[in-house]
Amino acid sequence: xxxxxxxPEGVKRCSGRRFALGMAAVTAxxxxxxxxxxxxxxxxxxxxNMNDAYGFALWIWADLAVIALGGGAFFTGFxxxxxxxxxxxxxxxxxxxxxxxxxxxxxxxxxIDIGQPLRGWFIFWHAxxxxxxxxxxxxxxxxxxxxxxxxxxxxxxxxxxDRVPFLHHLSHNMHGIMAVFxxxxxxxxxxxxxxxxxxxxxxxxxxxxxxxxxxxxxWTFFLxxxxxxxxxxxxxxxxxxxxxxxxxxxxxxxxxxQLLAKISGWMLITYIIAKIADTIYWAxxxxxxxxxxxxxxxxxxxxxxxxxxxxxxxxxxxxxxxxLITRTGRENAFLLMLSAFLxxxxxxxxxxxxxxxxxxxxLFSFNEWYMYTPSWQEVATTILPVAYGVxxxxxxxxxxxxxxxxxxxxxxx
Amino acid sequence: MFPFVFEWAWDMSHMVFMGGLWYALxxxxxxxxxxxxxxxxxxxREGKRTNDPHH
Numbered sequence: 001x002x003x004x005x006x007x008p009e010g011v012k013r014c015s016g017r018r019f020a021l022g023m024a025a026v027t028a029x030x031x032x033x034x035x036x037x038x039x040x041x042x043x044x045x046x047x048x049n050m051n052d053a054y055g056f057a058l059w060i061w062a063d064l065a066v067i068a069l070g071g072g073a074f075f076t077g078f079x080x081x082x083x084x085x086x087x088x089x090x091x092x093x094x095x096x097x098x099x100x101x102x103x104x105x106x107x108x109x110x111x112i113d114i115g116q117p118l119r120g121w122f123i124f125w126h127a128x129x130x131x132x133x134x135x136x137x138x139x140x141x142x143x144x145x146x147x148x149x150x151x152x153x154x155x156x157x158x159x160x161x162d163r164v165p166f167l168h169h170l171s172h173n174m175h176g177i178m179a180v181f182x183x184x185x186x187x188x189x190x191x192x193x194x195x196x197x198x199x200x201x202x203x204x205x206x207x208x209x210x211x212x213x214x215x216x217x218x219w220t221f222f223l224x225x226x227x228x229x230x231x232x233x234x235x236x237x238x239x240x241x242x243x244x245x246x247x248x249x250x251x252x253x254x255x256x257x258q259l260l261a262k263i264s265g266w267m268l269i270t271y272i273i274a275k276i277a278d279t280i281y282w283a284x285x286x287x288x289x290x291x292x293x294x295x296x297x298x299x300x301x302x303x304x305x306x307x308x309x310x311x312x313x314x315x316x317x318x319x320x321x322x323x324l325i326t327r328t329g330r331e332n333a334f335l336l337m338l339s340a341f342l343x344x345x346x347x348x349x350x351x352x353x354x355x356x357x358x359x360x361x362x363l364f365s366f367n368e369w370y371m372y373t374p375s376w377q378e379v380a381t382t383i384l385p386v387a388y389g390v391x392x393x394x395x396x397x398x399x400x401x402x403x404x405x406x407x408x409x410x411x412x413x
Numbered sequence: 414m415f416p417f418v419f420e421w422a423w424d425m426s427h428m429v430f431m432g433g434l435w436y437a438l439x440x441x442x443x444x445x446x447x448x449x450x451x452x453x454x455x456x457x458r459e460g461k462r463t464n465d466p467h468h
Contacts, residue, residue: 125418
C-alpha cells in the first residue's frame with residue numbers, strides 16, 4: 001500500500017528542516033508571551049500597569065481589534081454561504097482560519113485579563129443579564145465554537161486524515177450543512193460585535209464615548225458591527241497578500257480578491273459616512289449637552305491630538321473606501337493592499353480610542369489627563385497571539401488544502 | 414444558568430439572554446450531532462457495499 005503524504009497533493013512546500021527552523025523562531029516569541037502570561041496568572045494583575053483609571057487597557061484594545069478583524073470570517077461566510085457568492089470559495093477557508101485565530105486569541109486574552117481564569121465559567125452560570133459584556137461573552141464563546149466547526153472539515157481534508165472513511169464522511173457532511181453554521185455565526189457576530197461598541201456607547205459618565213441611539217442600542221452598537229464587516233475582509237486580504245509574498249506564490253485569483261475588496265469598499269464607504277454623521281452629531285449636540293467641546297477631547301495631553309480623529313476617519317476611512325469602490329483602484333495591486341492596510345489601521349485606531357482614549361479624558365475641570373503605558377507583561381501577552389497566529393497559519397498552509405486555486409495558479413509545482 | 418439556579422428570575426432579561434444562548438447552543442449541538450450520526454451511517458453503508466460480493 002502506498003504511503004499517503006501529510007502534504008496535500010500537487011503543491012510544493014519547503015523542506016521539513018527549513019519549516020522547523022522557521023517554527024523555532026516564532027516559538028521563541030510565543031514562549032516569551034507564555035512566560036508573561038504565567039507571571040500574570042501566578043502573581044496577579046499587579047504585573048500590569050492597569051489602575052483605578054484604567055480598568056480596561058491594552059488587552060481590551062487587542063481584544064476588540066482582533067474581534068473586529070476576525071469579522072472577515074463571518075462576513076465572508078455570509079457572502080459565500082447565505083448570499084451565494086460562489087467565487088469567494090477561493091478565499092473562504094483562509095478567512096475561517098484567520099477568524100479562528102482571532103477569536104481564540106480574543107478568548108486567550110480574556111482568560112488572562114480576568115485575573116482568575118478558573119472563575120471564567122461564572123459569567124455563564126451567574127450571568128448578569130443587564131450587562132452587554134455578558135452578551136459578548138455568550139456570543140464570543142458560541143461563535144468560537146462555530147468557527148471551530150467551520151475549521152474542522154478543512155483539517156479533515158488533510159490527505160492522511162481523509163483516508164479514514166468516517167472522517168471523510170464527517171468532513172463531507174459538515175460541508176453539506178455549513179450554511180446553517182454560517183447563518184448562526186452571522187447572528188452571533190452581529191450581536192457581539194455590536195455589544196462591544198454598545199459597552200462604550202452607554203457610558204453616560206464618559207462623554208467621549210457616550211452616544212444616543214435607538215431603544216437600548218447606542219449608535220456605536222451599529223457602527224462596530226458595520227466596521228467589522230467592512231474591515232474584517234480587508235484584514236483577510238492583507239494576510240493573504242503577506243502569505244503570497246512569503247510563499248512567493250499566487251494563492252487566490254485576482255478576481256476573487258477584487259470582488260471581496262469591492263464589497264468591503266462599499267461597506268467601508270457607507271460605514272465612514274455613518275461614522276462622520278455620528279461624529280458631527282456627537283461633537284455639536286451630545287458632548288456640548290454634557291458641558292464639553294470637541295477640542296476638550298483632543299488637547300492638553302501629549303498623545304491624543306485632533307490628528308487621531310483625522311487619521312481614523314479621513315486617512316484610514318475615506319481614502320481606502322474611495323480607492324476600493326473604484327475599479328482602477330482595486331485593479332492596482334499596490335493600491336488594493338494599501339487600502340486594505342489603511343482600513344485595518346483605521347479599525348484598530350477606532351478600537352483604541354473607544355477603549356483607551358475614553359479612559360484618558362478628564363471628567364472634571366480639576367482633573368488631568370490619565371495617561372497609561374503598558375507593562376512588558378501586557379505587551380508580551382499581546383504579541384503572544386501574533387506568534388500563535390503565525391504558527392497556526394504556517395501549519396495550516398503546509399498541511400491543509402487551504403487555497404483551492406493554488407494548484408491551478410501554480411502549475412509548475 | 415438554568416431556571417433551577419437560585420439566581421434565576423422569570424423576567425424578560427433572563428429569558429432573552431439565556432434563551433438566546435440556549436438557542437445558539439441547540440443549533441450548534443444539533444448540527445454537529447447530525448453530522449456525526451450521518452457520518453457513522455455513511456461509513457457503515459460504505460463498509461457494507463465494499464464487503465458485498467455482488468457489488
